Amino acid sequence: MAEHVTIGRIGEHVGQQVTIKGWLYNKRDSGRLQFLLVRDGTGTIQSVAFKKEIDPASWEAAAQVTQESSVIATGLVRADDRAPGGYELGLTAFEIVQLAGEYPIALKSHGVDFLMENRHLWLRAPSQWAVMRVRATVIRAIRDWLDDHGFLLVDTPILTPAACEGTTTLFETEYFGEKAYLSQSGQLYNEATIGAFGRVYCFGPTFRAEKSKTRRHLIEFWMVEPEMAYVDLAGCMEVEEQLVAYIAQTVVSRCRPELEILERDVAKLEAIVAPFPRISYDDALVILAEAGEPLEWGDDFGAPHETILGNHFDRPVFVHRYPARSKAFYMAEDEANPELSLSVDLIAPEGYGEIIGGGQRAHDLALLERRIEEHKLPREAFEWYLDLRRYGAVPHSGFGLGIERTVSWMCGLHHIRETIPFPRTMGRIYP
RNA sequence: UCCUCGGUAGCUCAACGGUAGAGCGGUCGGCUGUUAACCGAUUGGUUGUUGGUUCGAGUCCAGCCCGAGGAGCCA
Structure with a gap:
C-alpha cells in the first residue's frame, strides 16, 4: 500500500511509490499513452499512464475520467523536465472516486459574469488558488506582526446599535424589535479597549451598503484595525509602514510559486521597504497641480488623484493632515492649524489607491461633543464613547x-472581487 | 443614483434588414512524451424580455430586466 502524500511535498518522495488523492485538472492522451494532470489542493502533478504498464481497470478508468472528477492515483514519483512542475507520477493504479459530469468551466478564456456565477468551481482554477493562498499569507503576516509587537486581538461586535461614523450607508437589521446595523468599523469599540489593554486590534468582516461599482469596492470586506494608546500621528505612521513592509516581504518570501502563476512583477513588491515617503495634503496638491490634475483646497482625492500620487513614488506614500471638514468626526485636530486633521492615508503604488485610512483620534471631551453636534449624530448613542474622554483620556x-485591497495589490490583480472567496458586490450575492 | 458599453449554442465570439455560424467544451474514432496537445467526424439555438416599424428583425425604434466599466463614497 503506497503512502498518501501531498503534491506540495512531492519532491521529498522521488523514487518512491506514492498515492495522490485529488481531482483531475486536465487530460491529454495519444493512443497507448495518457497524461493526467491531477491536483490535490497543494499543487498539480502530471501522471502518466502507459497501457502496457498498468492494469486494464486502471487504464479504462484513466480513459473514462472527465475534467474535475475526483480521483486517486498511485505511482512512482520521478523528476522529469518534460512534466509541468518538474515531477511526474508514473501510474501503476488509477481509480475514480466520482465521475464528474460535463464541467462548466472549460479550459479557455471566460467572461467575469460567468466565472462569478460559478465562483464555487472557479476557486479550483490555478489563478484563484494562488490568490487565496496569498490572501491567507497576508492575513497570517498581519496577525504575526501585530501579535509579536504587543498588540492584543480584541474582537468587536458585528451587530451595532448605531453608525460608527454616521456618514456611510449601513445595512439595517432587526434586533428584538429594535433597529440594529451591521458594523462598518470596529474602531470606536477599540478606542475603548485600549483603556484596558494598551495596544489592540480587531480583525473581521465589515459591511458597507454603498452602491459602489468599482474595482476597489466590495459590500462585505475584511479589515484589520489596530488602535494604540499614547501614540501620536507620527508613531501611527511608523507602525503602519513596519506592518505593510512586513506583509509585502512575507508574501515575497513565502508565495513565490503563487506570484509566478499570477505573473506578478516581484521586484515591485521587493521595493516595499520602510521608510515610506510622507507628504502633507498641501504637498499632495502641489504634486497634483504639476501633474495637470489641480484640486481645490478642501476637496478630497478622487481615484485619478490617488493614482497620480501612488505612481509618483516607488513605494506606498503617506498623505497626512487632510482638511478636517473632509474627515470623520473623531479625528484629532492639528494644534498648528485647526482646519487640519491629524489624519493619514496610505496610498499604494501602481494605481492600487488607498489601502489604509487612520490617524490620531480626538481625545478632548469638548471637541468631541462639538463634532458630534456638527455631524448631527445621535448623542445618546455615543455616551459610552464620550466616557472614554472623561476617564483617563490619552x-x-x-x-x-x-x-x-492589500491582497489585490500583492497579487497585481485588476479587480478586488477575486481576492475574497465569495465576493459580495452590488448586484451579486450568489453563490 | 448618474454616465458609457453590452446581452446570439454550456463557454468565448461572428453574422449588409433576406436560410443563425466558428472556435472551445461534450460525444465517437485515430495517434507511445503531451504541455489550454494534435487530426477526423459529430452534437449543440424560444438571438435577455415586452411591444412597435417592415413583405421580412439577431440586426432598426421604444420600454423593461440583467450584467460590465467608470463616477460619487470609502478600506
Missing part, C-alpha cells in the same frame, strides 16, 4: 487596513 491613534 492621545491615541489607529488605522484600518483593507485586506482585499
Whole structure:
C-alpha cells in the first residue's frame, strides 16, 4: 500500500511509490499513452499512464475520467523536465472516486459574469488558488506582526446599535424589535479597549451598503484595525509602514510559486521597504497641480488623484493632515492649524489607491461633543464613547487596513472581487 | 443614483434588414512524451424580455430586466 502524500511535498518522495488523492485538472492522451494532470489542493502533478504498464481497470478508468472528477492515483514519483512542475507520477493504479459530469468551466478564456456565477468551481482554477493562498499569507503576516509587537486581538461586535461614523450607508437589521446595523468599523469599540489593554486590534468582516461599482469596492470586506494608546500621528505612521513592509516581504518570501502563476512583477513588491515617503495634503496638491490634475483646497482625492500620487513614488506614500471638514468626526485636530486633521492615508503604488485610512483620534471631551453636534449624530448613542474622554483620556491613534485591497495589490490583480472567496458586490450575492 | 458599453449554442465570439455560424467544451474514432496537445467526424439555438416599424428583425425604434466599466463614497 503506497503512502498518501501531498503534491506540495512531492519532491521529498522521488523514487518512491506514492498515492495522490485529488481531482483531475486536465487530460491529454495519444493512443497507448495518457497524461493526467491531477491536483490535490497543494499543487498539480502530471501522471502518466502507459497501457502496457498498468492494469486494464486502471487504464479504462484513466480513459473514462472527465475534467474535475475526483480521483486517486498511485505511482512512482520521478523528476522529469518534460512534466509541468518538474515531477511526474508514473501510474501503476488509477481509480475514480466520482465521475464528474460535463464541467462548466472549460479550459479557455471566460467572461467575469460567468466565472462569478460559478465562483464555487472557479476557486479550483490555478489563478484563484494562488490568490487565496496569498490572501491567507497576508492575513497570517498581519496577525504575526501585530501579535509579536504587543498588540492584543480584541474582537468587536458585528451587530451595532448605531453608525460608527454616521456618514456611510449601513445595512439595517432587526434586533428584538429594535433597529440594529451591521458594523462598518470596529474602531470606536477599540478606542475603548485600549483603556484596558494598551495596544489592540480587531480583525473581521465589515459591511458597507454603498452602491459602489468599482474595482476597489466590495459590500462585505475584511479589515484589520489596530488602535494604540499614547501614540501620536507620527508613531501611527511608523507602525503602519513596519506592518505593510512586513506583509509585502512575507508574501515575497513565502508565495513565490503563487506570484509566478499570477505573473506578478516581484521586484515591485521587493521595493516595499520602510521608510515610506510622507507628504502633507498641501504637498499632495502641489504634486497634483504639476501633474495637470489641480484640486481645490478642501476637496478630497478622487481615484485619478490617488493614482497620480501612488505612481509618483516607488513605494506606498503617506498623505497626512487632510482638511478636517473632509474627515470623520473623531479625528484629532492639528494644534498648528485647526482646519487640519491629524489624519493619514496610505496610498499604494501602481494605481492600487488607498489601502489604509487612520490617524490620531480626538481625545478632548469638548471637541468631541462639538463634532458630534456638527455631524448631527445621535448623542445618546455615543455616551459610552464620550466616557472614554472623561476617564483617563490619552492621545491615541489607529488605522484600518483593507485586506482585499492589500491582497489585490500583492497579487497585481485588476479587480478586488477575486481576492475574497465569495465576493459580495452590488448586484451579486450568489453563490 | 448618474454616465458609457453590452446581452446570439454550456463557454468565448461572428453574422449588409433576406436560410443563425466558428472556435472551445461534450460525444465517437485515430495517434507511445503531451504541455489550454494534435487530426477526423459529430452534437449543440424560444438571438435577455415586452411591444412597435417592415413583405421580412439577431440586426432598426421604444420600454423593461440583467450584467460590465467608470463616477460619487470609502478600506
